[in-house]
Amino acid sequence: MKKLSQKIYVVLIALTMLLATSCGKNSSSTNTQVPGVNGPHVNFDSTNGTLLISAVFDFVLDGGARVSPITRFPKSYIEIGPDLQSEGTLFAINLDIMEILNADPNMFDPQTLPGGRALPGLTSGKLPGFAMTVPKLKNLSFYLGQKLFGVFFPAPMMNKMKNSIATFRFKAGGSRIGNLSLVGGDSNGENGGFLLMLDLDAATKSRLKKLLKRNHLN
16 A cells, blocks of 8 residues: 555656646746645745745644854844644745845855756756755755856655656746746655746846835835
C-alpha cells in the first residue's frame, strides 16, 4: 500500500509539472500549484518598505524560530513555525526592499541550483548568491543579479520527480512579476524544490524607489 501511495504521488507531481509547462502562455492570473505547498505568495508593503515571500508546507513543525539577519541583509529575516490557519508549517522571508535594491551582486559568488544544476532560464546557468540552512529546509538559497532576485525553497516531495524542471510565469495582482520553476530531484534523488525568480530590472527598481520615497514623505 505504501509503495502504491508513493507511485500515485509521483504521478500527481508529474501531472502538475506537465500542466505548468502547457499553461505557460496562459493569461490567467492564477499561479500553478506546487505539490505539497500552498504558495509561494508575494506581498509588497510600500508603507514599511518590505517584501514578504511566504509559503505553507504540508509537513508539521511543533516549534518556530526567527532567523535574523539574512546574510548581508541585516534588516531582513526568515520566520518558520506552525501555520495558524492549517496543519502545515508557515515559512516566510521578510525582506527590507531597500537592502535588496541597493545591494551589489558582486559581493556574492556565482551559484547554481543546490547540487550543481544550472539555474533555469539563464544562459550562464548561474547568478551571484548564497545558501542558508534553517529548520526543515536545508540549502535554502538566495540569488541576486542585476535584473533578478531569486529564492530556492527546498521541497523534499519534489525529489520523487528526478531530472525534471518546469518553468512558467509567476503573477501577483494580475501582473507578471517573474518566473516560478518546479525543480525535480537530481540524479541522486536530492535537491528538489521550487525556484522563484522576481524581475528586478531598472524600471522596476525605479518604480519601487519612487513609491517608497512618496510613502516615506507622507
